[in-house]
Amino acid sequence: MEVVGQLQKQYVDFITSLFREAYLDDQYVQLQKLQDDSNPEFVVEVVSIFFEDSEKLLNDLASSLLVSISLFWVFILCLRPSLLLMVVLFFLLFLFQLYSQQQVVDFKKVDGYVHQFKGSSSSVGAQRVKNACVTLRNFCEEKNLDGCSRYLNLVKQEFYLVKNKLETLLRMEQQILQAGGTVPLLEQVPLLWKQ
């Protein structure tokens, strides 16, 4: 049982740190509460769906923001012009890209994706991801392409981070269960960390 005790302690520490760092929020606790005998794998299920769905969403997001920059470059390279010409062309294309990026990006679409992502991440309790989404949405509303791309990266980053953490957490839970113990539930996130 020491093993279990130890595992449990580790678990608690870990999850507490997650809360403290706002990777997760109270919603996650709610999810845990919903898990019961009739629904033993609830958290795992939800989290897996979250991962899957988010990957897809992020891809859509990225592609909608990227525009068709690559096309230009491909075109250029195919032409094999002289070096000087290439330089000039690159320059021109660069400018054109900047211009076209503004035109081509469908901010509404991006906004839609972000909105959905915000919804799902908040349902799971991924707080940082959610916050990043909110900021990203603001940029979208302002049609700030630069801000959008930057924050998209940030959102992506946060997502992968929280994914990592959650996977670790779930693994720990499994370990505890396998060792015969029960997963300690935090009744609620300490107020300090609640946002």
Add this chain to the structure above:
Amino acid sequence: MTADEIRAETGSYDKFPVGLRVLAVDDDPICLKLLETLLRKCQYHVTTTSQARMALEMLRENKDRFDLVISDVVMPDMDGFKLLELVGLEMDLPVIMLSANSDPKLVMKGVTHGACDYLVKPIRIEELSNIWQHVIRRKKPDSNSQNKSTAPDKANQANGGGTGTSQVGNPNQNGKLNRKRKDDEDESDDNGLENEDPATQKKPRVVWSIELHRKFVAAVNQLGIEKAVPKRILDMMNVEGLTRENVASHLQKYRLYLKRISSVATRQANMAAALGIKDSPFMRMSSFDGLGDFPTLAGSGRFANAALSPYTTRLNSPAGVNLRSLTPTLIQPNVAQNYSNSISALGKIHPAISAASQNASLFREIPSSLELNPLQQSGCTTGIGNFNSMNDTRILTASSTFKGPRAAVGSSSNSLIPAPNNPMVQHGDSQLTLNGGEFENQSSLSMVPFNSEPYNIGVNCSSNFPDNGKYNETWQSANQLPKLQSISLLSTDPFHGQIALNRVRDNNSSNDPQLHYNLLDISSTTMVSASLEDSREVQCQEGMVGNVLQNMSQPPNQGWGEQKQNYNHTSNNAFDSLNSHIPSNGIASPLGQGLNQNSGIFNGKMDMFSSGQSNEVASTLMQQNEIEISTAESRMRSNDNFLFEQTKLQGGFVPQIYHSLDDLMNVMIKRV
């Protein structure tokens, strides 16, 4: 399993809201899963779907299957608000909106679209445990006694005391927004007051059903239009649940309507002649039995014109001017024919109406003439009488328009008109009176015929006008028209049109007496034009307008000079509101054909009509109509009673003419 069954199982009535049947719709799988689990935790029965369409199908397939719907706002296949509206409209179930966005604007939007509640993601279980209250609230009237005893809230759960209205989802619950159920519930009560306990909720709207309106009109007539005060009318009507305020507002609308009628009547006279041909669509409308009061009037299309004239005052004068130009083209003879046809068919055209003089003055006289007009059939006269009493000028115009046509027609050799007109006038008058103030635009009349055939004007409108000869009844039964329809029908008057349209859209106006008025209010252009093709509501209105226009245009072609002018004027006004929406094809054809075998005339008329608002439209319409005229004619004839009346009346768009319009049209056609 219904809640009842569950309760039976548990052997206790205290288990509500256990077993509440919830339908959850959300495109986000995570949220959906979460929602499902949360709801299951609350011991509700959950069905989930990520497709809004699928949700609608499920709901439609069995209305009793769910008690509550929770839907996300942003969904790929359908807007959440749209779903909300549809569910509320078709199934009258409480709907809760869900969104990650807590923007107050969205919340407001949800509320205005009829959502019971708006939840923000992420959802907490505490919030969900309370949703059963919405179900209870909807069913409150039925389950008042049961619920009250157990009401104390158990926010969290299942042990809430409400008895289970297992039927919570029952579509027959008396929601306030119970438009659809109105028919089921309101048999006994004419005025369609909801049966709920007024003390516990905000006062339900009074629905002025046909019978109710009839009573009202009768009371007003008895008292005399000038002496009709709400208190006395109320006493005379002796309807339970009706308050003085209800009567007062209805009276006001009625007065306005009469005023409108009278001013339109002059124009109607002109237009009626022209429109004679086109009456069929209008006629149909008028014969629209089921339609709200006004729709029937509208049916007469012509009436719409007549109605328009009263509104002329309100409507843009340019419209009137335009109409004048159009009036010349009004086909008086046609109108006469139509009138006669319609009159015979309807038999109720007020002579005064048919004669709708193009002159406002004539119209003014009409009220009296309407009343006195021997030609007027008894049924109609009553209506007219009411008119007059209510609003002399208005009625006069309305009636005068009828007279005008008669006179005008007569002058232009439309002997037919006087006779047919009379009945038409009567008809129209009665129509007018029936419709009350709001019937400004006979448009409602036009609507009627409009619906008849292809046009499904305001769906309800048309459907309800199968019978030309019943304009009075239809008119009165107009109330029964789904509110929506009425709205659309009435929209002749821009104001009313708007209201009508709004009403229609809101789906809330079913009980609104205003609707009836709106129905009659053909003026709204929307009715005329688009209504035909589009949503029923809109179509009705537009169609009607179009019909009116057409009708109007037809008569003018007959060459009823002055009458035409007046008629045009009125029609202009009427059409003003119609403006661009004039449903060219649909309306034109029935109108044109029935009324006027001369497509050319029709065009002319249309032009006239449109001058007010959309000349181009009119002309376009006319042209289109020409083609359709032939086809429409047959239709028009049938429906025309109403229209004919109008045309005959030459602007005396007596709303009541709708029946007579058909007659008129027939007559006119024969002549032609």
